Amino acid sequence: MSVELFGVLLGVFFTLAVYTFLYRENPYSRIAEYVFIGAATGYGIAYDLDWLKNQWVGTWSKTMEDSILFVLALLLAVLWYFRFSKRYFFLYRIPLAITVGTYIGLALRSVVFAQVIEQVRSTAALKVVGIDPWTAFNNLVTMIIVVCTLAYFTFTVRQEAAFWKPVNKFARYAMMIGFGSAYGYTVLTRMSLFIGRVQFLLGIPPNPPEAKMFFPWVALVLLGTLLGYDYYKKTKK
Amino acid sequence: MATAPRIWEKLETIDARIIYLILWIVILWPFIYPIGLPVSIGSYSLAYAKAIDDLPAGSIVVVSFDFSLGGLGELYPIAIATLHHLFTKPVKIVIIAIWSDGAIVADMVLKDLKPDQPPYNRKYGEDWIFLGYAPGGETAMAALGKDFWSTLPTDYYYKKHVSTYPIMQNLRSANDVTLLVSLETGTPGADEWVRQWYVPYKVPMIVGCIGVMAPTVAPYLAGGQVKGMLPGLRAAAEYELIIGRKGLGVASADALSTSHMVFVIFVILGNISYFMRRRSK
Structure with a gap:
C-alpha cells in the first residue's frame, strides 16, 4: 500500500472514528480526538518555528541591533512557559501583560469607527421614501428594531412608564428572531461540515476516490466491534 | 384516546x-x-461576485485563508470558486494565511486549481504568489497593513525573499491593495480585518465564511465595510452558479x-x- 493510499485509509478511519461518538463514547472516538489535538498542536508549533526562521533569515539577521532585538523577543516568548512553574509563575505575567496590552491597543484605535460609528451612520442613512416599497418596509422595520432594542438595554432610566411595555416586548421578539436566525445558520454550518466529510467518504472529487473503497469496510469494522462488544457485555451479565 | x-x-x-x-x-x-433541487441566488452572493467582476485590470487582491481544516466542509468550495474567479481576471493575487492551518488549506486549493496550467496560465511570482502563514492574529493583520515585506519576508513555496518577485514590487502596504478577500471561520477574521485594514486604509473587503458567522458579518455589509458575503455551503452553490463553474457547492445543495x-x-x-x-x- 502506497503512502498516499495509507493516508486516505487513515482519513476514513479517523472520520468514522469521530462519528462513532454518536453511538456512545468509545476508544475509537477518544483516539481520533487525541490524535487530532496532537496533530493540530504539532502543525501549529512547526509553522510558528518556520515563520521564526523566515523572520530571522529575511529581516532580523541583517544588523547587530536587529539581531539583539530578535533574541530579546525570543527570551520574552520563553517566559510564557513559566505558566507551569509555581515558583516563577510571576514571570509568565510579563508576556501576558504585553500581549493583552498590544491587542487592546490595536483594537481600541479603530473599534469605535469599525463597530459603532459606521453602523450608526448606515442605520441613520436608511431611506423609507423614494425607493421600492419592499426595501422601504425593510428599512423601516430595521430602524424600529434598532431603536427598540437599544431602548431595552437602557438601564439608566427606570422603565416604569406604560409605553415601555410594548417597546420592550417588541425588542424581545426582535432579539428572539435574531437568535433564531443565528441558530439556523449554526445548523447550516454543522450540516455542511458533515456533508463535507460525507463527500470525502464517498470519494467525490477533489477528494481521493479510494476513500469510497475503504468507507464500507472501515465502517463495518468500527460498528461491528462496538456493537459486538456491547452484545458480549450484555450476554455476559 | x-x-x-x-x-x-x-x-x-x-x-x-x-x-x-x-x-x-x-x-x-x-x-x-441526485435529486436536482433548485438553488435560488441571493443578493449577498451577487454582491460578492460583482466585487470581483468590477476589479480593474492590474489590481492587487489579497486572499487570506483564515480558517483551519475543520472549516473545509463549507469553505473549500468557496475558496476554489473564488480563486477560480480571480485567476480568470487580469488581476494580481497575493495569498496569505492568518491561521496556521490556513496555509495547508491554501496549498490544497492551489494544488487542486493549478493556476500555472490551462485554462489559467498564470505565472507564479508575476501574476500570483503564496506568502504562507503570518502568526499573531490581529497583530499580524496590522503588521501586514503597514509592511508586507517585513511581516512575510519569504514566500511559501520557494522560501525566496519577496523582493525577488515582480508581483511584490508594487505591494508594500495595505494602501496598495484593491480588494481583500477573507475566507474565515471566526476570530481572527472579519472583525479584525475591518479594524486593521478598513478603518485605517479603507481597503474594500469581501468575506466567505461559515454559515454561523453570517450574523457577525452582516452589520459590516450594512455599514458598507464589507462589499459582499458568502455565508456557508448554500452560498457557495449560489456563487458557483453565478460564475458558471459547478463544483462541490452545487453537488452538496441536495x-x-x-x-x-x-x-x-x-x-x-x-x-x-x-x-x-x-x-x-
Missing part, C-alpha cells in the same frame, strides 16, 4: 441515535441518487436541502409533541 399522550411522550424522548441515523441516510442518499427538511420536520414534531403533552396535562 389514552394512548395519545404516550405517543407524544415517546416522540420527545426519542433516542438521539435514531435521529443521527436518519440524518446519515438523508445526507448520503442525494449523493448516490444534501443540504434534505438534511434541513428533516431538521425542520423534527422541530415541528418536537413542538407538536410539547403542546400536545401540555394540553393533555
